[in-house]
Amino acid sequence: MTIGQVAKLAGVGVETIRFYEREGLLTKPKRKESGYRMFDAEVVNRIRFIKSVKELGFSLKEIRELLFLRVDSRATASEVKKRVDSKIDQIDRRIHDLKKVRNALAQLSRSVGKRPLSECPLLDVLEKSRT
Amino acid sequence: MTIGQVAKLAGVGVETIRFYEREGLLTKPKRKESGYRMFDAEVVNRIRFIKSVKELGFSLKEIRELLFLRVDSRATASEVKKRVDSKIDQIDRRIHDLKKVRNALAQLSRSVGKRPLSECPLLDVLEKSRT
DNA sequence: CTTGACTCCGTATCCCACTACCGGCTGTAC
DNA sequence: GTACAGCCGGTAGTGGGATACGGAGTCAAG
Incomplete structure (x- = not known):
């Protein structure tokens, strides 16, 4: 092609x-x-x-690292596994953070129209959920 | 302060x-x-x-939109709700995509050392999981 | 009342990830 | 065989998101 x-x-x-x-x-x-x-x-x-x-x-740069995760002359299998697992952790954290924002938005969606909203309603929700 | x-x-x-x-x-x-x-x-x-x-x-720009989601003189409650819900959808898609990458990495982590890896093992895994 | 850290604003510069433009060569359809 | 789209490499420019710099004013400790 x-x-x-x-x-x-x-x-x-x-x-x-x-x-x-x-x-x-x-x-x-x-x-x-x-x-x-x-x-x-x-x-x-x-x-x-x-x-x-x-x-x-x-x-x-991060994507390049993801793409070329592999065993080569300079990396043992266990080193590669460590790198992969750390990427997994990173993604897990990201998913977790996204869910937090998602849930705050969901709560906001429910409360729209029910009570008056402050200037930054999303921050209020996040604030309160920090318990 | x-x-x-x-x-x-x-x-x-x-x-x-x-x-x-x-x-x-x-x-x-x-x-x-x-x-x-x-x-x-x-x-x-x-x-x-x-x-x-x-x-x-x-x-x-997106963050500004998230921060200022609220009912004002130019937005009815239902309009705001629509905007919030569309943000939620967007985040759900992101979480879904992250999980795909996450699972591919997890599978890769399991196979490291068991069989030789190609140039871009992550892509192979994603390729095969597309069933 | 001086010294040194902090703040002001404006402008310039940086990095990243493209995107555009250029003059010149290639491939193909008529 | 010529028109025209597509490709080549090189360089320049763009937009987003900061970060640096400079000269002047401010604050608080000693």
Whole structure:
């Protein structure tokens, strides 16, 4: 596939793909004699993954770490496992925090219209739930 | 409290507080005759809230919307409720996506050391779980 | 009443993640 | 074989979110 086809399927611009390649998020693709990049379809999923994880608040640096979690010459299995588990913890914390905001919003949704709201009702709810 | 005390308690720089004030995330504080800002303690929680929600992948614009969800002269109760509920949906989707990544990492953690890992093992796991 | 930390505001600068533009080459459809 | 879309690499510019800097005024301890 050409870079343009990949871009269209993954829902990003051509420039973004070249940018991700420079940043080491995508491995360098093979080239035709002309210099044109030749991608195989797998890269589309990879870019979609990057896109969706980015929206969850991870930086490209963190995403690169997620992508390349693996045993290599410089990492033993137990080291890799430690890294993976720490990522899991990080995500668990994030889920926990999101749930807190979610529940505060749910409570706010219930109280809308029932009583007058202060300037920042969400903060009030969070404040009270801190018991 | 002075801006410096607030900054220290909230764990941000003084400049950041002024920046948030300019961006409308904090309401303008009272001033002494000298021009010094006088904050009350509540603002510390507000800044901490901003910090933590930012880390969950929300932009300052979205956070401002979260903070000021309330009924005013231009919004009826049902409109506010609709906005709140749509925020809840958004957060639910985020939690769902995080759980997907989390589960893929958990599976990866289990398989580390058992079988050789490909270049991007996380993507493999996600790929296979897409059934 | 001086010294040193703190604050004021304005402007400039930084980092990140793109996005745009350029002149030149390539591929293909007519 | 020429028009035209697509690709190349390089550099510059953008928007978001801070962070730094500078010169002047303020506060509190000694």
